[in-house]
Amino acid sequence: MKALWYFLTSSFTRGLIGQAIFTAIGMTFVNAIRSVMGLEANAEPGVVFGALLGVFGFLLGAGVLTDWIKWIFGKETPLRHGPPQGKPEWTRYLNVDYNHKVIGIQYGYTSLLVLLVGGLFALIFRIELAQPGMTLLTNDQYNTLFSAHGIVMITAMLLGVGAMVNYLVPLMIGAADMAFPRLNAFSYWVGIPAVVLILAGMVVGGWDTGWVGYAPLTFRAPLGVQLFLLGFYVNGFSSIAGSINLIVTVATMRAKGMTLFRMPIFVWAAIAAAIIQMTATQTVGVALLMNVTERAIGLSFFNPANGGDPLLYQHLFWFYSHPVVYLFILPGLGVISELLPVFSRKPLFGYKWIALSSLGIALVGFLVWAHHMFVAGLDNSLRIPFMISTLFVAVPTGVKFFSWVGTIWEGKISLETPMLFVLGAISVFLIGGVTGPILGTIPTDMHLHDTYWVVGHFHATMFGGFIFPFFAAIYYWYPKITGRMYKESLGKLHFWLMVPGFWVMSLGQMATGIMGMRRRIADYDPALGVQNIHVLITLAAFVIGWSVLIMVYNLVSSARSQELADPNPWRSRSPEWQIPSPVPEFNYDVPFEVVGDPYDYGLSGVAYIRMAPASGD
Amino acid sequence: MKKKHLLFATGLTIITSILLYFLLTAIYRLPTSASAEAGPIDQLFHIHFGFIAFFFSLIMVFVVYAALVFRRRPDDETDGPHIHGHTGLEITWTVIPVIIVLGLGVYGTNVLVDITAPQPNEMVVKVHARQWSWSFEYPDYENISSAELILPANQPIRLEMDSEDVIHSFWVPEFRVKQDVVPGRTTILRFTPTQAGDYKVRCAEICGKQHANMLAPVKVLSDQEFTAWVDERLAQPLFAELTPEERGEIWYSAEGFGCAACHSVDGTQIVGPTWLGLFGREEQMDDGSTIVVDETYLRESILNPNAKIVSGFNANIMPPNYEQRFAEKQAEILAAEGVEIDIVEDLIAYIKTLNE
Ligand SMILES: [Cu+2]
Ligand SMILES: [Cu+2]
Numbered sequence: 001m002k003a004l005w006y007f008l009t010s011s012f013t014r015g016l017i018g019q020a021i022f023t024a025i026g027m028t029f030v031n032a033i034r035s036v037m038g039l040e041a042n043a044e045p046g047v048v049f050g051a052l053l054g055v056f057g058f059l060l061g062a063g064v065l066t067d068w069i070k071w072i073f074g075k076e077t078p079l080r081h082g083p084p085q086g087k088p089e090w091t092r093y094l095n096v097d098y099n100h101k102v103i104g105i106q107y108g109y110t111s112l113l114v115l116l117v118g119g120l121f122a123l124i125f126r127i128e129l130a131q132p133g134m135t136l137l138t139n140d141q142y143n144t145l146f147s148a149h150g151i152v153m154i155t156a157m158l159l160g161v162g163a164m165v166n167y168l169v170p171l172m173i174g175a176a177d178m179a180f181p182r183l184n185a186f187s188y189w190v191g192i193p194a195v196v197l198i199l200a201g202m203v204v205g206g207w208d209t210g211w212v213g214y215a216p217l218t219f220r221a222p223l224g225v226q227l228f229l230l231g232f233y234v235n236g237f238s239s240i241a242g243s244i245n246l247i248v249t250v251a252t253m254r255a256k257g258m259t260l261f262r263m264p265i266f267v268w269a270a271i272a273a274a275i276i277q278m279t280a281t282q283t284v285g286v287a288l289l290m291n292v293t294e295r296a297i298g299l300s301f302f303n304p305a306n307g308g309d310p311l312l313y314q315h316l317f318w319f320y321s322h323p324v325v326y327l328f329i330l331p332g333l334g335v336i337s338e339l340l341p342v343f344s345r346k347p348l349f350g351y352k353w354i355a356l357s358s359l360g361i362a363l364v365g366f367l368v369w370a371h372h373m374f375v376a377g378l379d380n381s382l383r384i385p386f387m388i389s390t391l392f393v394a395v396p397t398g399v400k401f402f403s404w405v406g407t408i409w410e411g412k413i414s415l416e417t418p419m420l421f422v423l424g425a426i427s428v429f430l431i432g433g434v435t436g437p438i439l440g441t442i443p444t445d446m447h448l449h450d451t452y453w454v455v456g457h458f459h460a461t462m463f464g465g466f467i468f469p470f471f472a473a474i475y476y477w478y479p480k481i482t483g484r485m486y487k488e489s490l491g492k493l494h495f496w497l498m499v500p501g502f503w504v505m506s507l508g509q510m511a512t513g514i515m516g517m518r519r520r521i522a523d524y525d526p527a528l529g530v531q532n533i534h535v536l537i538t539l540a541a542f543v544i545g546w547s548v549l550i551m552v553y554n555l556v557s558s559a560r561s562q563e564l565a566d567p568n569p570w571r572s573r574s575p576e577w578q579i580p581s582p583v584p585e586f587n588y589d590v591p592f593e594v595v596g597d598p599y600d601y602g603l604s605g606v607a608y609i610r611m612a613p614a615s616g617d
Numbered sequence: 618m619k620k621k622h623l624l625f626a627t628g629l630t631i632i633t634s635i636l637l638y639f640l641l642t643a644i645y646r647l648p649t650s651a652s653a654e655a656g657p658i659d660q661l662f663h664i665h666f667g668f669i670a671f672f673f674s675l676i677m678v679f680v681v682y683a684a685l686v687f688r689r690r691p692d693d694e695t696d697g698p699h700i701h702g703h704t705g706l707e708i709t710w711t712v713i714p715v716i717i718v719l720g721l722g723v724y725g726t727n728v729l730v731d732i733t734a735p736q737p738n739e740m741v742v743k744v745h746a747r748q749w750s751w752s753f754e755y756p757d758y759e760n761i762s763s764a765e766l767i768l769p770a771n772q773p774i775r776l777e778m779d780s781e782d783v784i785h786s787f788w789v790p791e792f793r794v795k796q797d798v799v800p801g802r803t804t805i806l807r808f809t810p811t812q813a814g815d816y817k818v819r820c821a822e823i824c825g826k827q828h829a830n831m832l833a834p835v836k837v838l839s840d841q842e843f844t845a846w847v848d849e850r851l852a853q854p855l856f857a858e859l860t861p862e863e864r865g866e867i868w869y870s871a872e873g874f875g876c877a878a879c880h881s882v883d884g885t886q887i888v889g890p891t892w893l894g895l896f897g898r899e900e901q902m903d904d905g906s907t908i909v910v911d912e913t914y915l916r917e918s919i920l921n922p923n924a925k926i927v928s929g930f931n932a933n934i935m936p937p938n939y940e941q942r943f944a945e946k947q948a949e950i951l952a953a954e955g956v957e958i959d960i961v962e963d964l965i966a967y968i969k970t971l972n973e
Contacts, residue, residue, distance in 0.1 A: 139826045205931075210823050216800060217783040217825060220748075220933060304801020310784060311799065345689065350702035375786065376797045377804040380733060387729075388722040395714045398672075402710040403702075405679045410619070411697040412689035426680055434673050437718075438665040441725035443658045443732060447647075447793045450786060450821040507644075514645045516790035518821050521829035525817070571694075602699035 006087060010094035011062040011189070018061020019054040019193050026053030044226060048296045051197055051230045058193035063096045064186050079181060082585055096189065098181035101583060103188050104167025105481065108474070110188075111159035112552065114195060118152035121145045123545055126538040132526040142522035144206030144224065151198055151211040151232060157328045157462070158239060159191060160470050164331055165246055165270045167477070171576035172264045174255030174594075174609075176586045179248040187242035194234040201227030210520055212321070213288070215302035215313045219295050226292060233288040236281045243277035246270060255575075255609070257594035264574055264598050265354060269334025272358040276323045276330075276365065284320030287313055311376060318369035325458075326365040329429070329465025330358055333400055335473045336422050340404055341599040342572045343419035344411030348599040350403040357396035364393050374445045383442055390440040397433055401426070417491030418570075421472035424499040429464025431506060432457055450520075453513030456506040463502055471551065478555065479565035483581040490554040494547045501543035508537040573598060573608045622686065630671075630678045638670035651791035651812035651837065654732040658793045661728055668717070732794065733807060736773035742766070744778040746785040746798040747936070748825055749888075750875035751818055751833035761850045764871035766818060766835040768810050769843035776806040782936065786822035789835055797822055810837040826888055826934075827878060833871070857956040865967025868960055874939065876964075882971050888934060890927050896969045901928040915965050 007013060027050035035041040059065050067077040079098060083089050092102055093109070125145045128136045137145070166184065170177055178184045201207060205222030213232070218225050250271055254263070290301040291313065300306035302313045341348045348354065370378060370386040378386075404426060413419070435457045438444050448454060471494075478486050512530040524530065568577040575592055576583065592609040600606050642663070650659055687697075743754040744766075755761040768774060778787055780800040787806060788795040791814075796806035820831035838846065856864060869876045879888040890900075898910045903926045908914055917924050922935035943960040951957055 139829070143823075143826065143828075208823070208825050208828075214784060214823075217823070220783060220825060222931065308801075310801065344687075344697060345695075346697040347699060347701050349700065350707050353702070353707045375795045376784075377799050377802065380729060384726050384729065387725055388719075391718040391722050392715075394718055395711060398714045399707065399711055401676050403707070405676060405683070406700075406702070406706065408680065408683045408687070410622070410700075411683070411687050412693060412695070413684055413687050414689045415684065423680060423684060427677060430673060430676050434669045437668065437721060438662070441661060441665070441721060441728075443725060443728040444661050444665060446795045447658060447662075447790070449795055450788075511644055511646075514647060516648050516819070518788070518819055518829075520823040523829045525819075525832070600699065602696035 003088075006091045007094065010091065011064075011096045012094045012192070015058040015062030015189065015192060016196070018057035018059075019196060020057075022057025022060070023050040023054030025057075026050035044223065044296045047223065048226055048230065048292060051227055055190070055193040055197070055234050058196075059186070059189060062189050062192075064182075064189045066096075067182055096185050098177070098185055099585065100166050100170050100178045100181070100184060101481075103184050104163050104165075106188055107159050107166055108163035110191070111156050111163055111470075114152060114156040114159060116548070116552070117199075118149050118156055119545055119548065121149040121152065123541060125149070126541045128522070129524070130535050130538040132524055132531060134523055137522070139522045140206060140208065140222075143208035143520075144202055146520060147207055147210050147228070148198065148202050151228060152195075153462075154211065154324070155191070155195055155198070155235060157466050158235065160466065161273065161328060161331050162188065162191075162238070162242055164266075164335070164470070164473055165242075165274075167481070168576070169246060169249065169267055169270050170253070171583065171587060172267055172574065173250060173253060173258060174575060174588060174592050175249060175253035176588070178245050179253060180245050183241050183245050187238045187245065190241075191235060191238045194231045194238070197227045197231030197234065201225065201231065212317060213291060214317075215291055215294065215308075215310055216304070218291050219303060226295065229288050229292050233285055233292070236285040236288075239277045239281045243274035243281075246274045247278065255592050255594055256612075259594075261352060261355065262594050262597060265337040265348060265351065266331070266334040268355040269330045269337070269358050272362040273327045273330040275359075276327045276362050280320040280323045280366070283316050284324075287316035287320075290316075311373070311378075314373050314376060315369070318372045319366075322369040322372065323362070323365040325461065325465075326361050329461060330361065332425070332464075332466040332469035333429075334358070335469040335476075336404065336425055337400070337407075338574075339418055339422045339472060339476055340407045341601055342570050342574075343416070343422070344408045344413050345601045346407055346411040347597075347601055347603075348403070349406030350399075351597075351599065353399055354403050357399045360396035360399075361393065364389065364396065368393060371440060371445075374442050375449050387440060387442050391437055393440075394433070394437055401430065401433070416475075416570075417486070417488060417495060418472045418476035420492065420495045421468050421475065424495060424502075425464050425468035425472060427464070427499070428460055428468055428502055428506070431503070432460030432462075432464050435460065435510060448513060450518060451513035452509045452517040452519060455519055456509030456511075456513060459509065460502075460506045463506070468498075474551075474555070476570065478558070479569050480576060480581045480583065482559050483564055484558050484561050485563065485565040485569065486554050486558045490550055494551045494554070497543050497547035497550070501540045501547065505537050505540040505544065508533045508540065512537075573601070575609050578609065578611070622682070626679050626682045629682065630674050633674040633678055634671045637674055638667055641666045641670055647793075648790045649812070650793070651789075651810060651814060651816065652793060653809040653811055655791070655793045655811075657728045657731060661725065664721075664724070668721075735775075736807065736809070739773045739775040739807070740769070741775050741777060742768070744776050744787060744798065745781065746778065746787070746820070746831075747781040747875055748783065748878065748934075749820070749827035749831040750871040750878040751820075751831070752871050752873075752875065753833075755847075758847050759851060761847065762872055763850070764833065766833060767843065767846055768835070768837050769840050770810055770813050770837050772840075773809045774807065778804050778806065781938075783824050784822050785820045785824050785831065788819050788821040789816050790819065791816050795821055813837045813839055813842075831878075855954050856950050856958060857954045861958075861963045861966035862970050864958065864960075865963040865965070865970075868964055869967060874942065874960075879935065889930060892968050892971050894972055896965075896972055902926060903928045903930075903932075912965055915968065916961050919961055919964060 027046040030046040030049045031041040070077050084091055093106055125142055128142055201224035205224045207221045207225035207228050209217050209221050209225055213229055293299045294301050300308045302308040302310050337348060337354050368390045371390045374383055439448055475486055475491055512533050515530055516528045517524055517530050567581055590611050592611050595610050596606045596608050598608050647659060741756050745752045753763050753766045778798040780798045785798045786795060787798055792808050794806060794808050796804050798804060814837055816835040818833040818835055820828060867873045871877055881887055881891045882893055884891050884893045895910055899907055901907050920940045922937055923932050926932045
């Protein structure tokens with residue numbers, strides 16, 4: 001009973017109420033003006049304005065803006081820390097809180113929830129695809145589900161990146177918190193109304209443009225497309241604010257002695273990802289807003305009927321949306337590099353090469369966007385340079401693979417769940433990696449473009465580059481976060497279901513693609529001979545789905561166990577494992593100083609960090 | 618001792634590479650190749666399969682080997698050897714991929730330039746795409762218009778493609794090549810069909826509700842068969858000689874204005890209401906009113922589709938620009954045959970035949 005009350009008065013509920021009220025206000029306002037002007041009152045501009053105002057309403061209702069508003073009026077706002085007074089600890093996670101670990105966990109569970117929703121969408125349309133002919137869904141429902149699956153999963157991964165960097169980076173560099181705690185809370189909370197908008201778009205007619213939202217198709221899609229575009233747009237605020245915060249934190253708050261090449265490797269990956277987020281997101285924001293306004297009030301940017309150019313949208317869109325792929329995989333690959341030395345008891349092979357290859361990938365990532373447009377109508381003189389730059393992505397990626405092999409070779413390997421997921425990630429990311437260049441050379445891409453080969457390829461890069469490492473990270477830092485150990489047997493079961501499941505799924509997708517299965521189709525021609533493979537893919541998708549539920553059960557049930565975990569169960573050298581679990585409110589009671597290299601396993605008597613004496617400088 | 622492991626893993630890599638290459642070519646089956654372009658493209662595919670097999674084996678064999686062989690015993694608390702890296706190795710595995718990548722780039726460029734180069738004596742076919750049908754026009758043969766793509770074998774083809782609404786993409790998997798069809802510009806695709814047979818154009822860019830079903834038949838014929846087809850089409854009666862009902866049926870098909878993509882004549886609902894029994898039907902509109910379908914209503918629904926929306930269907934789906942497109946076609950027929958026809962009348966006449 002009490003719990004329900006806490007839930008109903010939480011930031012979460014208050015935000016949703018605020019969003020509803022402000023959406024209604026925005027719609028009424030525009031509709032009133034329109035009827036004064038003699039225009040049809042119940043029209044799209046009202047919905048668009050209402051949706052935007054609703055996001056503001058959410059933030060206001062949730063209390064994210066409270067401190068900033070007080071500043072405007074010159075009021076004091078002491079940064080209150082610690083668990084809520086007079087309320088149970090768990091309410092902290094449903095309310096605005098400024099501690100980076102709380103925010104990291106908020107990001108984390110939201111990410112998992114959103115991941116489950118997006119996965120559910122996929123399972124529904126996978127049932128449809130198990131047979132030719134429309135058996136379960138209508139075309140409209142199918143199109144809405146696959147479009148929503150894409151953007152919902154991207155949101156889930158953005159949240160997952162947020163979870164890892166927020167929780168880990170301050171701990172790894174020895175900071176007490178992020179540089180801007182309020183901005184940090186804003187970055188998380190603004191993502192919630194964005195998700196609400198996207199899901200609402202599915203209810204008000206859905207949309208059939210995929211997650212890319214190409215114009216001019218968006219101008220002919222049902223109303224839902226507007227809410228999807230706006231939700232996507234609002235997500236961008238989260239990315240930009242979060243990345244600035246991270247860059248400032250790493251630049252200014254590192255522990256004494258932590259030079260750039262003595263940072264844990266994950267921090268390098270987080271910075272490379274943040275650079276992408278900070279510089280590319282604006283472009284997609286502009287593209288989405290142009291799309292929204294052209295449709296809602298007839299500004300002309302992309303529609304050739306009004307003198308616009310459809311390819312302009314694609315350039316703006318992919319200038320962000322290609323690099324965003326690296327934004328997901330860089331932190332994922334960072335986790336792989338972070339965990340391998342611990343479970344192999346050997347130093348990270350070629351630390352500097354791995355660190356710099358992250359920056360290299362981020363950089364090259366900005367110069368390859370047009371490979372999404374190889375058959376869009378670009379001239380050869382334009383697409384050939386993009387073919388070469390695209391192929392070059394293989395080089396820094398290769399450096400990572402080879403260095404990982406170098407790390408585990410002749411190590412003393414133990415295969416606990418996190419390590420299994422890391423090795424699984426390497427195998428899956430490898431599938432994604434080696435199936436890329438064939439899409440990079442234009443003549444082969446002319447056959448494979450917009451087929452299931454692409455679907456298989458990017459699911460492998462996303463799972464191998466992000467989902468598997470994310471799961472590895474969850475298992476690995478679970479004892480740090482909760483102070484309890486997850487159940488190893490369930491973790492292993494999860495792994496042995498998910499890895500083969502995923503292999504079957506993505507290899508099957510690629511096989512159908514090369515045989516002629518197009519992307520984004522609700523129904524396929526039985527003459528292609530792909531039906532049996534589709535049945536396999538659907539079964540594999542369900543295996544993956546069940547395995548993730550096993551993980552969720554494991555995480556929830558283990559948190560309740562009485563048994564405490566060892567403070568450093570993996571015998572890691574990293575600073576966050578040298579303090580109690582769960583981590584105290586302000587992380588390190590005494591600041592530490594970096595006195596060695598992070599991954600000097602196998603060298604006795606050299607430490608990475610030394611806790612400074614309490615009275616230290 | 619150390620050498621032994623390296624040698625062993627290297628040997629395994631070579632063996633699995635070879636096995637994997639054959640497995641890949643057995644499982645990843647390209648459709649039959651029916652164009653001249655498919656030759657060099659398929660060759661590039663096989664080069665890629667080779668690299669895929671090799672690099673996948675290289676990493677996987679070493680990773681699995683290490684995970685199996687270099688295991689820590691549970692009671693062993695000591696660390697592995699303290700090896701920090703090896704600059705020579707790092708440089709090697711940077712430089713070799715750079716060389717491979719450049720090689721692939723140059724090879725890919727050659728193939729691309731080769732398959733996109735203009736050919737002498739190309740035959741032009743104009744491709745028109747719209748939600749959700751294709752039509753083809755033959756400027757070299759008095760602008761014959763067809764809902765099927767009929768091509769002579771071994772004749773270089775240049776497609777000049779445009780779209781009336783959103784982006785679509787022209788793809789015949791057996792020809793390998795693909796090109797988007799973008800509104801507001803003309804895109805070009807070149808290929809030479811080599812195998813006589815039946816294929817399908819499959820729209821490869823999401824274009825809305827019926828994207829999955831946006832297909833068109835393709836027939837590659839021998840020279841004589843193609844000439845026979847052209848003659849047959851040219852011998853067809855002039856529009857002026859057809860009855861309005863017959864013309865209406867043509868306008869209805871993909872060859873005409875593609876109403877068939879959204880309206881059936883057999884009672885199934887596609888995207889719009891079926892035309893079976895339409896004339897005289899009592900219908901409910903989405904504003905609650907009811908109407909009886911007569912000629913005035915039909916004319917309005919065709920030329921100004923958003924004026925009244927049939928209940929249960931969506932606005933903004935049916936193209937709003939038929940008035941202009943009909944006028945162009947009527948002017949064309951007037952110029953060629955000297956008769957004035959009214960396409961809307963033809964369509965209404967055709968719709969009336971669907972009541973029996
Ligand atoms: Cu299409
Ligand atoms: Cu399409």
